[in-house]
Amino acid sequence: MCNMMLIEQTTVPMEALPLKRFKDHLRLGTGFADDDAQDLLLEALLRAAIGAIEGRTGKVLLVRSFTWTVMAWREAGRQSLPVAPVSAITELRVLDRLGAAQVIDPEAYLMVRDTHRPRLAASGMLLPQIPLGGRAEVDFEAGFGVDWAAVPADLAQAVFLLAAHYHEHRHEAALGDGAMPFGVMALLERWRTVRVLGGGAT
CATH class of the missing domain: 1.10.3230 (Hypothetical protein yqbg)
Structure with missing residues (x-):
């Protein structure tokens, strides 16, 4: 799946x-x-x-806004984003199995820039936990320019x-x-x- x-x-x-x-x-x-x-x-x-x-x-050629939904993190403390280059993560949300959303404090995560594989990373040790049956949604801007x-x-x-x-x-x-x-x-x-x-x- x-x-x-x-x-x-x-x-x-x-x-x-x-x-x-x-x-x-x-x-x-x-x-x-x-x-x-x-x-x-x-x-x-x-x-x-x-x-x-x-x-x-x-690679995204011209800047657009994206929402990326993931059901589980690949690593506990960081997660590669699906396209590049990413200029900003605008919001991170965690939703439970019923769809109730919690907006994560931007201080809890950061964006690691990389030409080929930008990453969402925890400011501390771990990214926010995704509940069983839930998901995380990452809003971000990607593209070389406007x-x-x-x-x-x-x-x-x-x-x-x-x-x-x-x-x-x-x-x-x-x-x-x-x-x-x-x-x-x-x-x-x-x-x-x-x-x-x-x-x-x-």
Whole structure:
């Protein structure tokens, strides 16, 4: 049975997407009657590529808010978070089996920054105990930045290459289907981490 769940609470706003730069990458013209329809397609391609890159690397490209639910800590005093980079933990709650929640004092925990595996750690010896049948919910902010300029160059290029691949093959399959092109995989290699079920430490 799965003992964790990650929910994206906010989405990437349209203005944060590099739509014009992607058009330049594709060498598409402007000023046509169907520009609006084209923009909707390109936005969908970019979002699909971003989602695929984030899923493959565990790195959040543009800042969003997340809630992570876990049924048991992997370690008594610390717990790796499921994605990176994490800029802040905004709230930690412990819920009993009936759903009654206790908000944990921020002084009782801290966030350990790490490029690949940020962690929630106890300020003392132990993280708050999760009751039998209960769960912990961690609200946090993750992402390299709020605009495209903050995304590392190799990840940004990987998004463009993958989105262009989707554009080229858009009539052949649903967005995101199939293996990633070799060039994209090469750009992602240094960002990939071993994904451990439940966010355990590596």
